Amino acid sequence: MDPLAPLNPLIRGPRTPGLRRTEPGLTRSCRGAFRSPRPSPKSGQADGTSEESLHLDIQKLKEKRDMLDEEISQFISEGYSVDELEDHITQLHEYNDIKDVGQMLMGKLAVIRGVTTKELYPEFGLDMND
Secondary structure, three states: OOOOOOOOOOOOOOOOOOOOOOOOOOOOOOOOOOOOOOOOOOOOOOOOOOHHHHHHHHHHHHHHHHHHHHHHHHHHHOOOOHHHHHHHHHHHHHHHHHHHHHHHHHHHHHHHHOOOHHHHOHHHOOOOOO
16 A cells, blocks of 8 residues: 555546546536437437328338339330349449459558559540549
């Protein structure tokens, strides 16, 4: 035990950042009850939304669904198939993954050479829009 501990009761262990310690003798009465910054829901509203706004949201979702169904019908009438579109999407994902790897390698090469990636584009026959 530290022989100076009884003489200096305010010496404590290491402080934890972000936490405030209260001194003995200070009361917590100065701290009021917690008040949320969010307004409390009005009576009859379980989570702050009215029945009218829920019906409006439902109506908007139905309209969006109808619009998407119309687009799907248009694609089918133009000769596109779901399988073909899914394959195209898969190929786009693969292309983006490969492009990301290429960008990463260009970045590493630029760091090694001490230049910007923009300066490497002409060397590899790339356009800035690529």
